[in-house]
Amino acid sequence: MPEKRADSTLEIRDLNVSFIQGEKEANALRGISLSLKRSEVHSLVGESGSGKTVTSTCVMGLLPTPPARINTGEIILGDQDLLLLGEKDRREIRGKDIAMVFQEPARYLNPTLKVGDQITEMLILHLGMEKSKAVDRALEILELVGLKGGKRVLDSYPHELSGGMKQRIMIAIAISCNPSFLIADEPTTALDVTLQLQILNLMLSLKNTLDMGILFISHDLRVVHDISDWISVIYAGRIVESASRETLFADPKHPYTKLLFESIPDADKRGKRLQTIPGKVPDAENIPGGCAFHPRCPIAEEICRTSQPETKDLAINNRAESHTAACHFIGKQWKN
Amino acid sequence: MEFFLFILRRFLRLLLTIFIISTIIFFVIRVIPGDPALVVAGIDALDEDIQAIRVRLGTDVPVSVQYGRWLADIVRFDFGESMISGASVNKLIMERFPLTLALAILGIVLGIVVAIPLGVLSAVHRWSFWDYFGMVYSQMGMAIPSFWLGMILLLVFAVKIPLFPLFGSDSLKNLILPAIALGFARAAVILRLTRAAMVEELSREYIITARAKGLTDRMIRYKHALRNAMIAVVTVTGIQFGYMLGGAIIVEQVFSLPGLGRLFLYAIYQRDFPLIQGGVVFIAVIFSLVNFAVDILYSLLNPKIRIS
Numbered sequence A: 001m002p003e004k005r006a007d008s009t010l011e012i013r014d015l016n017v018s019f020i021q022g023e024k025e026a027n028a029l030r031g032i033s034l035s036l037k038r039s040e041v042h043s044l045v046g047e048s049g050s051g052k053t054v055t056s057t058c059v060m061g062l063l064p065t066p067p068a069r070i071n072t073g074e075i076i077l078g079d080q081d082l083l084l085l086g087e088k089d090r091r092e093i094r095g096k097d098i099a100m101v102f103q104e105p106a107r108y109l110n111p112t113l114k115v116g117d118q119i120t121e122m123l124i125l126h127l128g129m130e131k132s133k134a135v136d137r138a139l140e141i142l143e144l145v146g147l148k149g150g151k152r153v154l155d156s157y158p159h160e161l162s163g164g165m166k167q168r169i170m171i172a173i174a175i176s177c178n179p180s181f182l183i184a185d186e187p188t189t190a191l192d193v194t195l196q197l198q199i200l201n202l203m204l205s206l207k208n209t210l211d212m213g214i215l216f217i218s219h220d221l222r223v224v225h226d227i228s229d230w231i232s233v234i235y236a237g238r239i240v241e242s243a244s245r246e247t248l249f250a251d252p253k254h255p256y257t258k259l260l261f262e263s264i265p266d267a268d269k270r271g272k273r274l275q276t277i278p279g280k281v282p283d284a285e286n287i288p289g290g291c292a293f294h295p296r297c298p299i300a301e302e303i304c305r306t307s308q309p310e311t312k313d314l315a316i317n318n319r320a321e322s323h324t325a326a327c328h329f330i331g332k333q334w335k336n
Numbered sequence B: 001m002e003f004f005l006f007i008l009r010r011f012l013r014l015l016l017t018i019f020i021i022s023t024i025i026f027f028v029i030r031v032i033p034g035d036p037a038l039v040v041a042g043i044d045a046l047d048e049d050i051q052a053i054r055v056r057l058g059t060d061v062p063v064s065v066q067y068g069r070w071l072a073d074i075v076r077f078d079f080g081e082s083m084i085s086g087a088s089v090n091k092l093i094m095e096r097f098p099l100t101l102a103l104a105i106l107g108i109v110l111g112i113v114v115a116i117p118l119g120v121l122s123a124v125h126r127w128s129f130w131d132y133f134g135m136v137y138s139q140m141g142m143a144i145p146s147f148w149l150g151m152i153l154l155l156v157f158a159v160k161i162p163l164f165p166l167f168g169s170d171s172l173k174n175l176i177l178p179a180i181a182l183g184f185a186r187a188a189v190i191l192r193l194t195r196a197a198m199v200e201e202l203s204r205e206y207i208i209t210a211r212a213k214g215l216t217d218r219m220i221r222y223k224h225a226l227r228n229a230m231i232a233v234v235t236v237t238g239i240q241f242g243y244m245l246g247g248a249i250i251v252e253q254v255f256s257l258p259g260l261g262r263l264f265l266y267a268i269y270q271r272d273f274p275l276i277q278g279g280v281v282f283i284a285v286i287f288s289l290v291n292f293a294v295d296i297l298y299s300l301l302n303p304k305i306r307i308s
Helices: A052-060 A088-093 A114-127 A130-146 A150-154 A164-173 A193-210 A221-226 A244-248 A255-262 A302-308 B002-031 B036-041 B047-057 B063-075 B089-125 B129-143 B147-162 B172-202 B205-212 B217-245 B249-254 B260-269 B273-301
Strands: A009-021 A023-038 A041-045 A070-079 A098-101 A181-185 A214-216 A228-234 A237-242
Touching: A009 A052, A009 A214, A023 A052, A023 A070, A023 A214, A023 A237, A041 A052, A041 A193, A041 A221, A041 B273, A052 A070, A052 A098, A052 A164, A052 A181, A052 A214, A070 B249, A098 B205, A114 A130, A114 A150, A114 A164, A114 B089, A114 B217, A130 A150, A130 B063, A164 A193, A193 A214, A193 A221, A214 B089, A221 A244, A228 A244, A228 A255, A237 A244, A237 B002, A244 A255, A244 B129, B002 B063, B002 B273, B047 B063, B089 B129, B089 B172, B089 B260, B089 B273, B129 B172, B129 B273, B172 B217, B172 B249, B205 B217, B217 B273, B249 B260, B260 B273
Parallel strands: A041 A214, A041 A228, A098 A181, A181 A214
Antiparallel strands: A009 A023, A009 A070, A228 A237
16 A cells, blocks of 8 residues: 555645636635544535535536636645646646546446556546556455356456446446545435445445545435444535534434435335425525525524524533534424 | 358348449439430541441340349449440549549548548537647638639649649659648547537536546547547448549549549440449449448447347
């Protein structure tokens, strides 16, 4: 294993990103802060259009600017702010220190390159390995991601592998340089349920073996439940609630989080009508004033329309762990 | 085994193509007005002479019999003799083919050398100088007729500035100008296609993966995107090459080159049935062979349809 840097956290601070199109400005991220520790899975949960992918793309430094514009914020890795680095330095970090796994492996793998080459090119580029050494390392990585068949798999083209195998290859590529952090953008959404579980378990075991922090992006609270240490709920480009998995599942505070839980089908709700959240996530171009969630919120009052709630830490003094939420009426109940 | 079957299937298809083409051409030239015997004998000839010539040419018997003979001859690769010169059609074609082949190779190489780098450059640096240059070039390439370009090239580079010979066909130097005239328009087509294919590939998801891996722009463009873009480009370039092998009638005419194009053109003027028929079948065979080669190349580039 190559020597690691001493970067134990990846921290996003107050990230504000807009997309500019002609006269229009879409405010995709409105002050996102979250921190990711090594050996920890931090999940970012929200509906589509809430800013999950913009966040991950921005951390990777793959956001095209323009049309995107980073208004404020810092992304701190170790002791440097990634947003201040030039393209060359960022490129050296991509894949090596922070890697990424995507949703649909079939589309995110190059169809005309053998998967072996897709793995070894990173080792050769980032770690300066010789081709033959890189192949040996690639074989080890295949073992790590649970792919048997060694050389034969390396000599395959993506279309010759099954969906689950392709996602394992995607993961193999991502972990090949032993990154400190991994961003997984809905890595199981395109897979069927049995495969989902296998891939989640694989990611968990890799996290432990490789001492890697995972930013896990998902719209599905059930998936997140199985894997996360920490969960942040994102809505319209803001984190509305953030807590450890246990706390969030036991005691969600923000009405949006509560509604998300109520929309999960499970055994307790058998026979009852499944809740859906009325309306949809606002366009980044037309984010409502005040609390962005107020048009869909069952407990919204006048103040929600006019003033944006502060993010408050609800942790009781004697508890070390924080639990933040951004709502004017934290904990207020309502009847369906 | 799979490869062998592939070749066999291809070969059978080639035979079928030849059969269909030869049948079509046989009937088409007989439907076109004009009796070859009259062409040979001249307008003032006596009826008996014309009849004698018809017997010699084999056009005195009913068309069905002629068709039977024609098919029987093709099977033996015997296309008969030219009605006009009396030389064997095979020999006439083989005399002319090397020149056409050389011209086609030179033309396509020039086309590729110009088009692919410029296409890639246009796609990678969209709306840059090179992209506009490429656009202007491809518009011109498609709009300028090759005979006009040929004449201008002759006028400028053979007459005003005598860098190249005005006529003749015995050296490479003689072929440069015609190859430019021929390749200019081909390059325009290949350029547009290369740009479009490259732009499309660069917008595909696997490029995002490549970027997320921290690869350099060079690797992303040339190792990842170009490889995929070439699949479409190779196919079209191959077909263009196939067309060029059939002879470039207009360019050969402008540069007075004795290639296949001119041979067939005169054969048509003179109603030289065997030569026309033989020529068309020859072009069909060559075209099929080029397509076959393109398919093999295509399968090497595109692992999804790899044949063995």
